[in-house]
Each structure stands twice: as C-alpha cells, then as structure tokens.
Amino acid sequence: MSQSPYSDHIDVASLEPMFRPASVAIIGASSDPARIGGMPLAFLKANRFAGPIYPVNPRGPTIQDLPSFPSIRDIGKPVDLALIAVPAVHVIPSLEACIEVGVRAVIIFSAGFAEIDEEGARQQERIAAIGREGGIRIMGPNCIGLVNFSTGLYMSFHPAFAFSGKPGGKLGIVTQSGAFGGHVHRMALDRDISYSFCITTGNEADVDVADGLAFLAEDPGTTAIQVYFEGFRKGRKLMRALEMAQRNKKPVVAIKLGRTEAGAAAAASHTAALAGTDAVWDAVLRQYGVYRATSIEEFLEIGIACATAQRPVNDRIGLVTVSGGVGVLMADAAADYGLDVSPMPQAAQDKIKKLVPFAATRNPIDITGQVVNDFSLLGQAIDIIVAEGGYGSLVPFIGSSARVPERAARLLEQCVDLRTRYPELLLVQAAISPPEFRNGLQALGYLSYEEPVSAVRAVAALAAFRRHFARKDAPPDPPPAVPAPARGGPLSEYDSLRFLKAAGLPVVDARLVRSAQEAEAAAAALGFPVALKVASADILHKSDVGGVALGLASPAALRDAYAAMAAGVAAKTGRKVETFTVAPMVSGGVETVLGVNRDPVFGPVVMFGLGGIFVEALGDVVFRAAPFGRDEAHRMIRAIRSFRILEGVRGRPAADIDALAAALARLSALAAAHADAIETIDVNPFLVRAKGQGAVALDALVIPRKSE
C-alpha cells in the first residue's frame, strides 16, 4: 500500500552508532565547561563515559585535561559519534571531514539553519544530502543533543544535565524541544526518577522524532516512552513508530501542542511547520493508545507511572481511606476516568465492619480516624480488601501519617509485606509524605502521590494501557478490488455510488435513465415510491437547481416530475441534461455521514458523524487514519458525543451498528488503497437502519485528486 505523501521508512539499526557509540569526538570542544562546546565534555567526564573522548580544537594540546586534536582528521582512531559545535559556516566542512574519516554518526548543535531563513533551510538540506550520500545519520542542526544515561553519554549542552540521573532509568523521552527535555529531566530528578535516554531532535534534517520514538520502542532498557511534539509532518512514519511501541507493549505518553486555535497559531509561529488538524492528531494518538497529556505535570506523572509500576490486571479499583470525604473524592475521580468502583463482596464488608465498627465498607472503604489510635488496622483492613475484593489496583489514602517518623517506619514495613504477598497488585499511595518515604515506596514499585485524584488518574492511565495492549483487533479489510478513480473532476452521484458499491459498501439501487420511459421502467422494477434526480458530474448541488424529486408514488407523478425537472434544470443551468437516476425511496433509520479526507500530515483519514445538525452545527465528528478494522470502527462510532442516538431513543429501535462499522472499515480500506488517487469522499446521508437490517448510502460524492 502506498503511504503517500510521505515515506514511513524507519531504520533503527542505523541509529546504533549515534545512541550507543563506543567512541566520541567533539568538534569545537571548549576548555570552558560553561560554554556550548565545553559543557558536553565536562558532562561526559563527570558521568564516566566509558569509551575514548576526542576533543577537537586547534588550540590544544589539551582541552579539559584530555589530549585534543586540531582536526577530526588527526585522531587516527575510529570515531563512532562526532558532535559538531562550531559556528554555522563551519558545519558543512566539519561534516564532510567526519564522513571522510569514517565517523558513523553526527550530532549538530549549531544553530542558524532552517529556523532562520530560506538560505539556512537550503544549507540544512545540503547537510541532509551529505549525510545520506555519506551513509551516516545526523541529529540536528539546532538541537540540544542526546543523553544515554546508562553509558554516561551526556552529549548535550543543556545546563539541566549538570545534574546526573542514576543509570538504570526505564523511561525514555524524545522531544522536539531541547529546552523542554532539560526541564523535565530536572523535574524527574526532583522525583528521584531518571531517564534511559533523552533525545532532542532540533531541526530534524535527518533523525526526527519518529526515529527517536522507534529507537526507544526497540531499546531493551526502555519500558515506557514520553514524546513531545511541536509540529511534525511525517504522519505515516509516526504511525509506524507508534506501531512498534504498541507491538512491544510500551506505553507512550505524549504532549502535542496546538490543541486550540490560539495554541495552533502560537505553534505555527514557533515551529513554522504545518500543523495538520488537531482533531486528526488526537484521533491518531487515540488509535495507537497514546496517552495525551495537557500539562507538564501530567506528562511526567503518567510517564513515571508507566515506567515504574505494573499495569493492573483489571479495571476494578479499590479505594481505602482514613477520611470519608477523600474517599468520595477518589470515587468521583475514578468514575470520571472510567474505572470500576465496584463494592466488595458482602462477606468481606462484614469482616471490615468487625474490625472497625463505624467503617464504610462498600468502596471506598473508610477505616476512619480510628487508624490514628491503632495503626495495625490499616494493614488488617487492606489484607481483607486485597484478598477478597478482586481489585486490580488499590489506592490507600492515609493523610499525613507518613510524616510521623515512627509511623513511617511501620508503614513502610507494611508496604514491603503487601508488595511481597500481592506481587500482581498495582499499589498506589496517596499521602503527604516526606521524600525519603515516597522514594522508598517508588523503589518497591508503588506509585505515590500527594493528590488523591492524581493517584486515581495514574491507575486509569495504566488500566487503559492494559486494555489497549490486550486488544485482539481484526486486521483492516484487504484493499478492495476496484480500480482507482480517474484523475479529473468529481464523479457524478451515480458514478460515486457505483464506485463505492464496487468497493463493497452498501448503496441504494439507483438506476441511470435517459428518458421518461426508461425512468418508468426502472421505477416499475424497483417499486414505487421512487426518487428522481438529475445525474450530471457538473451539477454538485442538485437541489439548488430543482434536480431532486422525492417520494414519487405513481407513474404519473414520475412522468410529471421528469418533464418538470428536465425543463427546469435546463432553464437554470443553461444546459440540456441527458441523464437522470431513479432510486427507491428508503427511509427509517438514523442518518449518518461518512467521509474521507486527505490530512496534510496523516494522509487518508476517515470521518464519521450523525447527519444534519450534529455534524454541521455541533461539530460532533470523529476521525481515524485509514485503514482500520471493524473493532476500531466500533470504537470510532462510540466516540461521538451523540452516540446514544444510535442505541435507539424515544422508542426507536437500536441502529445496525455492526453494518455501520463494517462500512467504515471498508471505506477506510478503500481510502488507504487509493490514497494517491482520492481527494475526498462524502457519503451523506448514509442511512443506518434498525439492527439486523443493514445500512445504505443514499447519496455520495467522490472527488479524485487533481494531480500528484
């Protein structure tokens, strides 16, 4: 299948020398550890990068106590990765020298390229071309570099990396903003969390955010991925990378800027990249199970949760509290986030009641302030709840108990014990507790939050990833055996319907006629009443020229309508119309709208909504990137706000959602198969009849692409 307009090629193996080099050189190395060319050198030394480090600077003989070389040509030993930190004008000669001596990967810090002006963009294209021809991968220019925390490869000049993360971090981040990468690194350190990799992609002459994502998806040391998008055009490549993460069951947490008009305007002036439609971005992220965060804190909290805790085995959340009110607060949050707040079995509730007479025992389980007097109650209650509640996750809220040192010690013992006895349980503490206590819990695989609602949110995120990874979706339909529409103008309604029919969609049985006699014969065959419409690819708005007559119940009515329409349309358009369609009147059911668009980032996307005001006035539409299978189509249908109307309201029967899902999947296969040939498809209305009775396209408009 052609994935126009962009290639989705990803070559993770070629990134190895960049991300795991055995040796590095720094072109433009500086003796001043506060300068751009000095900082990485200082960081590499401080973090004991194991391979040789070659400073390149004509000033020599040593830079920061390492023997330095006037040029990369003078090193005389293999260099896996070279860092270029010289003024823009010297970048290309340095790059060429690197390729000449067999350097295997290059990072370019230098700014002054596509972010500046047209000439800069041309220079950047040359950099990319030189890299391609030389067979090496390039990161940057205008990037802040990358850090591989497990090998001490701190190839960055962001001051935040003066603070070292511990090796062994499981969370990887790839970001289009270096400043953002440094910022969250600091925030993570404050939470005693370190990363596996921090990858900043800058101007993306070659290595881009999708490459970084794919690398982390395949990196055995990374178990969860954060990705930060400012703007990205290679939608299909991104989908490929997300697919790799999904296949390896690695949760992806994303910030994608420009959710709102104001944000999109700001993003456009910031990145100069075409944004694409945010609704489509959102749909694609959803399609691949990505958690989309809207604040830095959320991005970090969910990322950390994914990297440090297990996913719960089910969606049932057990809430334990020493404050009834906070219990209810958590129950509200759990319901908001779609978790299951089922009560415990009655027998278990009775046991809790025996333990704490005034406890609330359903769920949340409120063991009350009693626990202040007898701290063992907490452990005893939790034992009952875990053993008998069937909860995949447990969130105890314990106020600020862990701030009292002797209590904290006992509490930590209980936590160890709990962790040991219930290794499958997701344990999330909500409490005001000192950092050492929180870090202790974190080391046990607990999550720990001051805010109870954040605790519940983390459970919900992990549960959603479990559900996503457990999906056993039917694959997309095979490409339909229908030739692409010819390039040129729009197809007529009749041809559009025929094209869709050939692709396997249910369409109304419209007959093309060229005379009143043919019309009558067709109507007789189809059965009255019928609809008569003018059939011409030139007339897109048939109603406006009197080209539609509905509910014609008799041969006479049809004859009159035919005569009137032939004359009327000719008068209005100044053209003789030769062809008409006769179709049976179909009614009863819910009118929906199906569509295909070309998104500038993601290519062919399918749109769905209910007919009439729902799409036009309320904007209640949903998108998915094509192709997708029926299971995804079912989720898509359920994602509109007005879904309940399809379930049957005001005494109407439920609609045939299976038929609708099948049609959407089919349409998506068509859209993907002919991505290069189809500009848009609009099926409106697509009538979804009562359950078991199928669905049918009553009108359609296919517009082929004008040119490649």
Added chain:
Amino acid sequence: MSQSPYSDHIDVASLEPMFRPASVAIIGASSDPARIGGMPLAFLKANRFAGPIYPVNPRGPTIQDLPSFPSIRDIGKPVDLALIAVPAVHVIPSLEACIEVGVRAVIIFSAGFAEIDEEGARQQERIAAIGREGGIRIMGPNCIGLVNFSTGLYMSFHPAFAFSGKPGGKLGIVTQSGAFGGHVHRMALDRDISYSFCITTGNEADVDVADGLAFLAEDPGTTAIQVYFEGFRKGRKLMRALEMAQRNKKPVVAIKLGRTEAGAAAAASHTAALAGTDAVWDAVLRQYGVYRATSIEEFLEIGIACATAQRPVNDRIGLVTVSGGVGVLMADAAADYGLDVSPMPQAAQDKIKKLVPFAATRNPIDITGQVVNDFSLLGQAIDIIVAEGGYGSLVPFIGSSARVPERAARLLEQCVDLRTRYPELLLVQAAISPPEFRNGLQALGYLSYEEPVSAVRAVAALAAFRRHFARKDAPPDPPPAVPAPARGGPLSEYDSLRFLKAAGLPVVDARLVRSAQEAEAAAAALGFPVALKVASADILHKSDVGGVALGLASPAALRDAYAAMAAGVAAKTGRKVETFTVAPMVSGGVETVLGVNRDPVFGPVVMFGLGGIFVEALGDVVFRAAPFGRDEAHRMIRAIRSFRILEGVRGRPAADIDALAAALARLSALAAAHADAIETIDVNPFLVRAKGQGAVALDALVIPRKSE
C-alpha cells in the same frame, strides 16, 4: 417570598462568642497533650491564646500547668466558649451546666450521635433543642472544632494543628469534614500559606456549613473562602450565605462531593444525607460564581490564589516564555480556560524583535534561550509587554533559572521592581524554583507555580471572579400576580396554559370548545389550519389515545377530526370527553423545553433544554435555582452544549433568545412565588421563533403539590 422547604435564616452576630471568644473552658481537659481533651489545651498555650483558659476536670488541681476546675460551675468567671470533650453520655449534662452558668457558645467534640444510630440522632436533636432554648450556638457534635489563627484560638484536636499557621492569613475554610480541614491546613503550611479560620462543622446539630460560610463572608480578616461539602440539605440557607460572600466580593472555592453516580453512592453511605441532584448543585454553585474544584490540589491552589493575589483588570493574558513549546502549552491552556490570548500591537512586537532577533513576538512571547546568556533581556522584554500589551495578567515561564542562586537574587529584584511599577497587574510566575524564592514572590503578591498550566488556570479563575463580581444583573422579575394553583391533580393542558399566561408567559391562543360548532367558530376566529386536542386533566398522554389532530386546514377537516376524536377517545378511555381545545398551528422556530422541579435541597429550580432528542437522549439540560433575572437566563441558555442551534444553523435564522430568556426569568419568578404549591411545570414544546418574533408555549402541564 416563602423559601420552602427550609428556612434560610442566618444570624452571624450570634456566632461571635464562638469564633472570637474572650475566654474559653475545656470540659474534659486532659493532662496528656496527645489526647482529645489535651490537644486543644496544648495548642491554645502554644499559640498564646490571649484570654483566660479554664481546664475543667475533677482530677485537678492543675492540668497542663493551668489551674483546673472540677466543674464548669466552679469557674465563677464569665466563659464565652466552652469545649465539651467527654464521652457521649456526659454531653447533655455538661451542656446544661454550660447554659446554667451563662456560657455563650459550645463546641462538642464528642462522637456517638446521629452518625451512629437513631438513638444518637434523637440525643443530637435534644442537644440542638437545649441550645435553642438556652439561646446559645453549638458546633458539633462529632466535630474537630475550629481554629481562629489570628487570636491563637486552636480549639481542635486534629494533630495537624500542632503545626501553627502564621497569624494574618486571609483565606478562611469551612468544612464538613474535620479530617479534610486538618489535611489542607498541612498542605497550605507546606506552601507557606496560613488560614484566617478553619471551621469544621461535624454533625451540624446547630451551626452548619452555611453559617460558617456566612461568618467568613462577613469576617473583615478573610478575603477568600474555601468550603468543603459532603452533603447538605439547607439549599436556600446556603444560597443566602453565598449571596453574602458575593455581595462582599469574596471568591468562594468549593469541593462538593458526589459528582458521579459512584461518588454519590459513596457519599450517601458516608454522610447518610440526601444528596440532591448534582446537576442542580453544580448549577447553583455556578449561579453564585463559585469555583468548583475536583481535586484537593486545585481547591488549594485556587483558594490560595484568591487570597494572595489581585484579580486581573481584564481577561487578556500575556504569556512570556524562555521555551517556545511551553509558551504554546500555556496558550492552549489559556484558550481552554476561556482567556483572551490576543497578540501584542505590532509596534511592541517590533521592539521585542529588536531586543531578541529570533523571538516569537505575538503572544506567547518567546524570548528564547538567549536569556540564559543575557538575563537583563527578560526584564526589558517584560517592560515592553506590560507597557504596550494591555494585558490584565502576565505569566512568565522561566524554566529553572531561579535555582541558580545569583540569578534568583537578580530575578527577585526584577520582580520587586515590576510589582512596584505595575501595581494593577496580576503577576504569575511559572518556574521550578526553590521554596524561599517562591515564598518571596508570594509575599510580593505574585503567584508562583511549577506547572505552567496551573499558572494559567489560576489566572482564569481570578478573571472569572472579576467578571462575576462586576455583573450588573437585572433583578429577578417581581412575583407574578397570579394565584397559586389549587392543590390536587394535574391541570389540563388548557388550564396549564392559562395559568402560565396569567403569569406572563407567551402561550398559544388555545380556545376551549364543547361542540363541533364551537370548534368551527373558534377555528374561523383563529384562522385555519388549526390543531384540535382533547382537553381533560385526566388524560395526560393525549397522543396515546388519539386525542391530537394537527394541521386541520378546513372546516370539513375539523368536523371530521372532531367526530373521530370524540368517538375514538371515548372508546379508548371508556369515558365521554366533553371538552376540546382548538388552537392555531404555529410552526417555524426551534423547539425547546422549559420546566420547573422541586429539588430536595434547593427547592424550586428551573430547567431548560432543546426539544426532542437533545433533552431525552443527550441529557443536554441546564438548571438554575429560582428566581433569577434575564441576565442569568441568558447565561443559562448559553450553558447548554447545543446552544449553537439557537444561533441559526443550516441557513435558519437566529432564534429570539431575548424572548426565551424573558420567559425563563418569568417562569422562575412564578416557581419561586408558589414554591409551596407547585410540584412541577413542564412546557414542551416552547417554540422559540426567529429573532424579533417572540416565542410561544404550545403545550404545558402544571402539577400542583399534593400536600405540604
């Protein structure tokens, strides 16, 4: 106007001896400062409560180094406030002794009352009655007490109050959960914030959450109020208290539990109080401009913002950033929260460009990482932005710059300078900064957040309070001069419409007829086509029995319909129908639904939504407590999700929203005036015609209350 079902009486003056006593006694005082009767004594001493403190305990002669008394009767000096901390069985005798010796207010810590069982509830009612008869106010039982931080009155046994807040806090909190109060006190202290009062109301035998709110609304030392509801029945009293806060321009931030079904179920088992409909709670809070938080952190952050920072003079937010991406993130958040992210004037943008060539200059203003090299750029840029941007608020994001000590010092100087020169500007810093720096900013009246999105949220909250307090709403309509409907069964459609017409609502001109001849005469007067309906208070579902005929275009059609209906309805219902209505056919416009219900908490509320599926299938309805004026009605109308349909879609004209608002206000005046006599009113459909053409009720059902 009768405010059934609950009194809204509030007497703030009577709370003075409780909240600002000159002397206190502790009945059940303990020598052990860790016990319930010992803790408040220790706290009072530690916080230097200025008046006399009288421990009461037969064990004497001293308790915690203070001379103690065997009984309250032995003190022999005036006591303003007595604390009762004895087992439940001794509470009533203690209370009686207090009244006997002229104690002016009592707090009861003791548990074992309404929260336990029926007998406990009866005892609690006796406590309330004794207080009423004795002319004193009582807080509790089963409460954690109250703290007046400015006088050192720490009358509580929550261990959190072992940590003292500084006097002079401007934020007051009233909470139905003592545990919650202690918890947020600790959290506030962590943020270097202290409260003015912390009031916990427990079982609310007398003083309740509305009393506490009213007291804080009138307290000169409190400028912002937090309130935490678990469940509360006296809706009208609450509205009165909220009105007091609103009048005094004090922002109210609330947590109200039970937003979701799961939460409401948990709350019911926790508080045993009837919850009322959360949608109505939400509407009332909105009506009074309350900020409703859904997490503890949000509750605290917005509360602190209201108490420590000014409200912005307009909704325009200026965003300054050292990271382009974070700028866009803030722009997205600002748009989400309804703020105005307008760009700066071009001249100002040019000045910024001169200062930082690669800056983004619209809004957000990205002064880039350049600032790391030349820190004065930040101040210079902000000067331009503030002087020329016209922003009521400014949010600079500066990464972790304030973590570098020498930078922090210079930054703080800049902040002081900025504060001095622009005293009207709301200044909100987003940065990772050390606590001392944050506290320094806070003392200057800045807000400070690690999370940029939280910074924007705080601005939005303060801007919303400004808008709310600046409202110049028309008052509610006067009570309509229409007598209450008689108690008994539902009114017929005809009588319902007549009742609404008398109350000033526009209704269709339906004529009551008793024969086909009368029907024809009426139709002739009204003009064809007409609608004919059976008119009987016994037949609520007229269509189901064939009692509705629409669009009768001629006398003959009317005659036939009359005959058929008379026979058909008689056959279906087994009763002769004597009366019918004839009404003109009215069409064109948007069908809406207006209603009046009795909420168990708030009494008469008005409901509004669009007709058909919008209310029934999509639940797109909105409530307001009656009565309210036209301005509130306009906001109410705009609060439905499908509001755009009233603005005119698919070529239809905009609807007459003024007429709709007038009708809602009118209906609310009616509902309030006859709150005791009306159970429900259902106006469906209420047809809103094109702008300037008014609106009209086509059908209505008024159900009077059966009994008081």
